[in-house]
Amino acid sequence: MSTQLSVNVNKIAVLRNSRGGHDPDVVRAAVACLDAGAHGITVHPRPDQRHIRADDVYALSALTRARGVEFNIEGNPFAPPREGYPGFIALCRETRPAQATLVPDGDGQLTSDHGFDFARDAARLAPLVAELREIGCRVSLFVDPGCPGLEEAARIGAHRIELYTGPYAEAFASGAPEAALALFAQTARRAQVVGLGVNAGHDLSQANLGAFVAGVPDVLEVSIGHALIGEALYDGIDHTVRNYLDILAPRG
Template identity: 75%
Template sequence: MTSLSVNVNKIAVLRNSRGGSDPDVVQAARACLDAGAHGITVHPRPDARHIRAADVHALAELTGARGVEFNLEGNPFAPPRDGYPGFLALCEAVRPAQATLVPDGDEQLTSDQGFDFQRDAERLRPLVAQLRDLGCRVSLFADAWDPRRSDGIEHAALIGADRIELYTGPYADAFQRGEQGDMLERFAAIARRAHAVGLGVNAGHDLSQENLGAFLAVVPDVLEVSIGHALIGEALHDGLPNTVRAYLAILDRVAGGQSG
């Protein structure tokens, strides 16, 4: 069955818009775990737009006490600055179960593309090794829709990564237009290529209750989905526990259909 990791970045965005400590990121993460989420994801950025270094430590303590996965996302090439010690330094400090490397920059509103593996593989290789030495499972953000970057997916395995995370923003856009068929086939093909070289497959970005089931029904053996923006938006209407349970029900239905 696919695991659900809830990304709580948007809770931090809301908190930071007013300063102070409300809403509390750890309290929100605890509510998600109480409702059955399998893990927590955060993406600390050098600009501290949402999650801060102190949040990373607090959430590591929570997930460690609960015995659930903590997935830390970030750009390993971004240099340290005031308030941000660097992605590898954060991983060394809290030892997340999974480190997901993402090639985002300060100018990007959100992570909107995967690595160019043919270009970036050798730069990533020593960083992957360092993270694995820390005991982290390593996942690399990957495209399925752009052949300029997806053609080198096999390099992720060659440099020692454990998984890729498929950037699903283009699928969500196509789904919204009712044109998801071709896009789903592209994602399924990349997933099969990843599996063929021993990589596990995660997925995330703009997945929602509306489009998640269709994605998992076609893309084979997705181990984990990381969902934040849509889940937090839906929770404004239905509450965090109910929204997390709704996602878990989708995962259960898909798993039941695949096992049947």
């Protein structure tokens, strides 16, 4: 089994928004990633429009549909709509992405840094998961390693979980990733036992990705943005995406 690579293009939009105008072009960057072999594109539109905006979501939806590849929209389904941001469920309803990844991040967070608490959140998530399934989205829920209540995630209809890999990246950088890897592997197996597929993302890079997919069983997809775009500044998008695909390629 080959783990799929979905490239998160949020950082392209950050650079564009810092100057205004249309450059660098988010769609052109996504095309470059797909031309290099990426399996899909991920975006995480936020209510404050700090990077990806609604118009980007519509444009990338059209691109991925035309290319026949996965479009993955991440976001907080509980964040209310506001000017320029119609809301997560509304964006999914209008663009019908292949995958909707629900993430419990607040407006003030710099980046996503924790998963759902299913004891607290399952009842609120259930009708939203049902609505997303009804419009044809595969539904993935962002979770912490060691997360309890994965049975609840399956019960309310999620198809997958996405493991928040920030703690693994920190452990890898410290030189002692073994305990973190063991916890992630255990969480993946628990999810798979109850019928959930496993995705992963956050702070994965060329340096730490190989050890992660070797140590965690049957990861279906990784979503990588920050490190990949940063590395591409030195080596180019095409070369960088191909490096990631080589890391993810099954070994004999």
